[in-house]
Each structure stands twice: as structure tokens, then as C-alpha cells.
Amino acid sequence: MLEYINDPNDIKQIQPEDYKLLAKDIRRFLLRNVSRTGGHLASNLGIVELTMALHLVLDFPKDQLIFDVGHQSYVHKILTGRKNGFENLRQFHGMSGFPKRKESDCDAFHSGHSSMSLSAALGMVTARDINHTDETIVAVIGDGALSGGMAYEALNNMARLRKEKKNLIIILNDNKMSIAENVGGMSAYLNKVRTRKEYVEFKGNVEQSLLRIPGIGKELTTILKKSKDSIKQLFVPGMYFEDMGITYIGPIDGHNVPLMVDTLNRAKQLDEPIIIHVVTKKGKGYRPAEQNPAKFHGISPFSLKTGEVLKKSDNPSNTAVFSDTLIKEAKKDKKIVAVTAAMPDGTGLGKFKNHFPDRFFDVGIAEQHAVTFCAGMASRGLKPVFAVYSTFLQRGFDQILHDVAIGNYPVIFGLDRSGLVGADGETHQGIFDIPYLSIIPNVTVMAPINGRELSEMLKHTLHHAKGPTAIKYSRGEASSLYEDQFEELHYGKGQILKEGKEAVIIAVGNIFEEADKAEKILKEEGYEIGLVNPRYIKPFDQELIMKLSQTYDKIMIAEEGVLNGGFGMMVNEFLSEHDYKGEVRCLGIDDQFVEHGSVSELRRMLKIDGESIADSIRQWMKE
Numbered sequence: 295m296l297e298y299i300n301d302p303n304d305i306k307q308i309q310p311e312d313y314k315l316l317a318k319d320i321r322r323f324l325l326r327n328v329s330r331t332g333g334h335l336a337s338n339l340g341i342v343e344l345t346m347a348l349h350l351v352l353d354f355p356k357d358q359l360i361f362d363v364g365h366q367s368y369v370h371k372i373l374t375g376r377k378n379g380f381e382n383l384r385q386f387h388g389m390s391g392f393p394k395r396k397e398s399d400c401d402a403f404h405s406g407h408s409s410m411s412l413s414a415a416l417g418m419v420t421a422r423d424i425n426h427t428d429e430t431i432v433a434v435i436g437d438g439a440l441s442g443g444m445a446y447e448a449l450n451n452m453a454r455l456r457k458e459k460k461n462l463i464i465i466l467n468d469n470k471m472s473i474a475e476n477v478g479g480m481s482a483y484l485n486k487v488r489t490r491k492e493y494v495e496f497k498g499n500v501e502q503s504l505l506r507i508p509g510i511g512k513e514l515t516t517i518l519k520k521s522k523d524s525i526k527q528l529f530v531p532g533m534y535f536e537d538m539g540i541t542y543i544g545p546i547d548g549h550n551v552p553l554m555v556d557t558l559n560r561a562k563q564l565d566e567p568i569i570i571h572v573v574t575k576k577g578k579g580y581r582p583a584e585q586n587p588a589k590f591h592g593i594s595p596f597s598l599k600t601g602e603v604l605k606k607s608d609n610p611s612n613t614a615v616f617s618d619t620l621i622k623e624a625k626k627d628k629k630i631v632a633v634t635a636a637m638p639d640g641t642g643l644g645k646f647k648n649h650f651p652d653r654f655f656d657v658g659i660a661e662q663h664a665v666t667f668c669a670g671m672a673s674r675g676l677k678p679v680f681a682v683y684s685t686f687l688q689r690g691f692d693q694i695l696h697d698v699a700i701g702n703y704p705v706i707f708g709l710d711r712s713g714l715v716g717a718d719g720e721t722h723q724g725i726f727d728i729p730y731l732s733i734i735p736n737v738t739v740m741a742p743i744n745g746r747e748l749s750e751m752l753k754h755t756l757h758h759a760k761g762p763t764a765i766k767y768s769r770g771e772a773s774s775l776y777e778d779q780f781e782e783l784h785y786g787k788g789q790i791l792k793e794g795k796e797a798v799i800i801a802v803g804n805i806f807e808e809a810d811k812a813e814k815i816l817k818e819e820g821y822e823i824g825l826v827n828p829r830y831i832k833p834f835d836q837e838l839i840m841k842l843s844q845t846y847d848k849i850m851i852a853e854e855g856v857l858n859g860g861f862g863m864m865v866n867e868f869l870s871e872h873d874y875k876g877e878v879r880c881l882g883i884d885d886q887f888v889e890h891g892s893v894s895e896l897r898r899m900l901k902i903d904g905e906s907i908a909d910s911i912r913q914w915m916k917e
């Protein structure tokens with residue numbers, strides 16, 4: 295059937311009797327491609343029929359469809375003429391795994407981070423009004439994304455649309471899953487709504503049976519109807535939304551295309567904000583993904599036959615080093631508690647949960663809340679560790695500043711996926727953490743260069759932290775470089791790992807491996823380059839920097855993060871304040887967002903890989 299789908303709106307030519315076949319072909323296509331490239335599979339398998347229904351009802355690119363998070367937009371990409379892009383999905387210069395305005399005018403809004411779709415949609419409704427246009431605006435938000443605070447701010451704000459008589463359609467795609475099992479009060483409420491529907495159907499059947507009892511049937515039915523459940527609560531699920539002023543429709547079967555088309559067409563006619571509660575199955579159509587949707591949420595290339603990932607490393611990841619150390623320390627210290635914002639597997643805290651279920655907290659996709667929740671616990675003497683992806687902690691900036699740092703509470707941030715993350719691209723690169731954390735008074739920032747140092751930094755912080763501390767580490771395997779030269783940690787102190795003559799490279803955290811490669815390349819050519827591990831980004835080791843300034847007349851600072859406000863800039867400023875007469879060069883990421891690709895390709899493109907660092911120093915010497 296996909297042969298007939300080449301351009302936006304082509305699906306409208308498909309006959310209703312072929313919808314099932316098309317859905318099947320889309321799933322086959324997704325499986326064939328994502329098993330080869332890797333990507334967000336389970337959510338896309340689950341949203342096939344819902345996306346088809348949306349495309350049957352909406353007119354692209356005129357109508358505006360916004361995907362929350364955006365990891366579930368693959369089917370939308372297929373239906374908007376981008377099926378060939380799946381050849382190189384999430385690869386360097388290939389098609390993004392998220393909606394992108396620059397990729398297609400059918401992508402109404404870019405996304406990657408969660409819970410933003412309702413605000414963006416409300417903004418578009420407001421613009422439609424002021425611009426006097428008549429497009430339909432639809433936001434698709436998952437039950438997991440509905441655990442994020444921003445979604446409630448938007449719901450609260452959009453209630454005004456009822457009075458203003460304006461249409462906005464929200465599709466709540468409820469598959470009972472975030473990445474892991476969904477958590478929290480809203481998730482429990484949606485569960486209740488789902489089961490209430492079954493209860494209503496069951497009750498309808500009971501009523502019919504009771505009515506058939508001769509003599510007392512009618513009386514019994516009346517008693518049943520007057521029972522303590524209010525009729526409205528019983529027959530109108532979704533009262534939470536209704537009470538807020540948002541019309542609730544559902545729950546409906548998210549795998550029934552004609553039913554959804556009919557519902558959407560009706561919703562389009564209403565002059566009010568509407569939420570359509572659609573129930574889908576994450577991973578639908580591929581048994582391993584249905585059985586383990588968390589594993590197939592975002593997956594590397596895998597065997598379709600076995601469902602197993604093709605390339606598995608035996609070496610521990612930074613995430614595993616962090617979580618194993620945390621567990622070891624938590625066995626000795628009951629004050630240690632661990633917090634995740636809906637990423638128990640990604641941050642390794644799932645293991646912590648198994649050991650200490652009472653000291654583990656999954657707060658949902660709620661990074662802002664998580665930060666202040668940790669501040670509250672720290673204010674009462676606990677030792678909270680919030681393990682969070684660098685990119686998602688951006689959400690909690692003011693909470694770190696206002697709620698944690700002003701009180702100087704010893705909250706520990708395990709900053710996972712710091713640096714380039716690769717295939718997720720510009721929304722997910724962890725390249726802003728040094729600037730956004732270093733500008734906050736009281737905050738300490740550390741960056742280990744290998745697994746052992748990561749583990750020791752966490753231990754040291756758990757025992758000695760006097761204030762908020764972030765330890766940043768990268769996605770993937772823990773490095774073992776220079777582990778044998780490990781020296782005890784001292785607060786604010788760095789370490790010289792190699793003495794040199796012509797120049798020295800101070801390399802932050804994960805980029806140290808590239809600096810080390812550069813040093814080796816240049817050594818072959820007869821140059822002696824020093825290597826320094828700063829360990830502490832803030833406060834950095836001023837004494838060490840002064841010492842280097844007296845030894846070298848060329849100092850290079852390398853980091854896998856933005857240059858603006860980065861470590862290089864801080865050190866450079868310090869050196870110029872102290873009248874350093876030599877030259878300083880900073881390598882890092884200039885003022886840009888970095889797209890998807892493998893980390894090694896991106897480093898090469900950004901000229902922060904070993905070869906490029908060596909080239910740069912060689913060139914510098916010639917100058």
C-alpha cells in the first residue's frame with residue numbers, strides 16, 4: 295500500500311477497506327527500517343492508526359499538527375512524503391528522528407523535549423484568531439508527557455477557549471506507558487477512566503439482565519441507578535477535564551481508524567477546546583515490543599527475528615558506573631535517596647529501585663519539580679541524588695538557582711548524557727551544562743575523565759558536599775584512560791597527567807580521550823604536549839592554571855560543550871586577568887545547535903576530534 299503514499303494527503307485516496315492493510319504495511323516498513331538504523335520504535339508502532347486517522351481528516355500543510363516530544367512522528371513522516379528518509383534515519387546528514395520545520399512544511403513545530411505541545415498549540419490558536427485564518431490545530435500528547443507541569447499550565451490557560459468559542463483539539467494518546475511504566479496521580483486517573491468505561495459497559499449489561507427479572511427487575515434497576523456513584527461521574531468519564539472547561543471525548547480505541555475519523559470530524563465542528571482520549575498499545579504488531587515496550591522505546595539496531603540488539607558492549611557505561619556506586623554507598627548511608635524524572639532505565643536508577651524501593655522516587659516527566667523536591671529533602675538532612683540527562687535539566691534552571699543554590703542545599707546532580715549524545719540531535723545534545731550551571735553561585739561542577747574518577751567523584755560528593763554539586767558524564771561506555779594514574783580527589787583541584795614542552799591541553803571530561811589522541815599523534819611527530827585533567831570546572835584549580843601559565847606559552851582548552859560561557863572562556867578570562875603573556879585557544883562548539891549523527895562524526899565536524907585537535911596545534915606552532 296505504501297506505493298500509493300508519496301506526498302502529503304495521498305492517504306485520502308486509500309479506500310476504507312484498505313486501511314488495515316495500509317496499517318500493516320506501515321508497521322512492516324517501520325520494523326524493517328528501524329531494526330537497521332535504530333530509533334524510537336514502540337511509540338510509532340502504537341500510533342499507526344491514530345496518525346492515519348489524523349491524516350485522513352486534516353489537510354496538510356494547512357492544518358497544524360504538533361507532536362509532543364516528537365519521537366512518535368515517524369508515521370507522520372511516512373505519510374508526508376518522507377519514506378525515503380528512513381534509509382538514513384537519525385544518521386549524519388540524514389532525516390531527523392523528530393519533527394523539524396526545516397525538513398517539511400507539514401511539521402508544524404519542532405520538538406524533542408516533553409510536555410510543550412499544548413502551549414505551542416494554544417499559541418497557534420491565538421495566532422489563528424489574530425491572523426483571521428481557519429486552519430485546524432491539533433496537539434498529540436502521550437500519557438507520559440501529560441505528567442509534565444507545562445501541560446497543566448497550558449490546560450489551565452486554554453480553558454478560556456470555551457468562553458471565546460474557539461476550537462483546539464488535543465489528542466491524548468494513552469498507552470499506559472511513559473518510557474517505563476507511567477507513574478503518578480494523572481496516570482492513576484486515566485487508568486480509572488479506562489476501567490470506568492468497561493464498568494459502564496458491564497453495568498449496561500447488568501441493567502439489561504436485571505430488567506428481565508419478572509416482578510422486581512424494574513425496582514432493582516432504579517435502586518442501582520440511585521446508588522452512590524453520581525450518574526454524571528459514572529456516565530461521563532474524563533470529568534477532570536470537563537470540570538476544567540475542556541470537552542472530553544473518550545476513551546476510544548486508538549486502533550480503529552473509522553471510529554477515530556468520525557470522532558475527529560465531529561471534534562472539528564465544535565467551537566471549544568476538546569480532549570480526545572485515545573487508547574493505544576505501545577509496540578503494537580511486534581510481539582517483543584508489545585511485551586517489553588520500554589526496551590523498544592528507543593533502540594539501537596536489532597535483530598527482527600530475536601528482538602536482540604546487534605552490538606552489545608561488555609564494558610560498563612558511565613550510567614552503570616554511577617548507579618552501581620550509588621547503590622554501594624546507599625547500602626552504608628540510609629540518608630541517600632535517588633530521584634529520576636521518568637528515566638529509571640536511562641539513568642540506571644532502576645537498579646537502585648530494586649535495592650531501595652523506599653528511597654527511590656520516579657516523579658514523572660517533571661524535572662522542575664524533581665529539583666525542588668530534592669531541595670526539600672536536602673533541607674531536612676537527606677542526601678538526594680537526582681540522576682538526569684543534561685539536556686532535560688535545562689528545564690530546572692530556576693529551581694536549581696532559586697530553590698537549591700540560594701539555600702546552598704547539598705543536592706547532587708548526576709548529569710548523564712553530558713556532551714554530544716549523537717542520534718537524537720539538536721534537542722538532546724548535552725552541550726549547555728557548563729554555562730547554565732557555572733553561572734549559579736554555590737554550585738560545584740565536576741567532570742571525570744574515566745569510570746574510576748566518576749565513581750570516586752560521586753563517593754567524594756556524597757561524603758563531603760557542602761552545597762549543590764553536579765557531576766557530568768557522557769552517554770555510552772566509561773573510559774578507562776589513565777585510570778592507573780588516579781590520585782585522591784581534593785576539592786577544587788585538577789591533575790597534570792602528562793608534562794610537555796611546546797603546548798598543554800586542558801581537556802574537560804569526555805573530550806579528554808580526543809586530547810589524548812592528539813597528544814599521541816603529535817608525539818610521533820616529535821612534539822611534547824602536556825595533558826591536564828581539570829576535574830573541577832567550578833571552582834577550577836586556579837593554582838594549577840597559574841602553574842601552567844608559567845610553564846607553557848601555548849595553552850589549549852578543549853571541551854565538548856558550547857564555547858560561550860564554557861570552561862575555556864572562564865579560564866581564558868582568568869589568565870588575561872593575571873597578565874598571561876602566552877596564547878590561549880579554546881576548542882568547543884561555537885554558537886550553534888548541533889544536529890544528529892554519530893558522536894565521532896559530530897566531533898569531526900566540530901573539529902574537536904583527536905586529528906583536528908592535533909591539526910590545530912600543528913598549525914598553531916607554524917604560526
Ligand SMILES: Cc1ncc(C[n+]2csc(CCOP(=O)(O)OP(=O)(O)O)c2C)c(N)n1
Nearest residue numbers: 337406407408436437438439471472473636
Ligand atoms: C523534558 C523531557 N524529559 C524527559 C524526556 C524523555 N522522554 C522522551 S519520551 C518519554 C516518555 C513519553 O511518554 P508518552 O508521552 O506517554 O509517549 P509514549 O512514548 O508512550 O508514546 C520521556 C520520558 C523528554 N523527551 N523530555
Ligand SMILES: CC(=O)[C@@H](O)[C@H](O)COP(=O)(O)O
Nearest residue numbers: 363365406592640711718769
Ligand atoms: C525521546 C527521548 O527523549 C528519549 O527517548 C531519548 O531519546 C532517550 O535517549 P537515550 O537513548 O540516550 O536514553
Ligand SMILES: [Mg+2]
Nearest residue numbers: 436437438471
Ligand atoms: Mg505513553
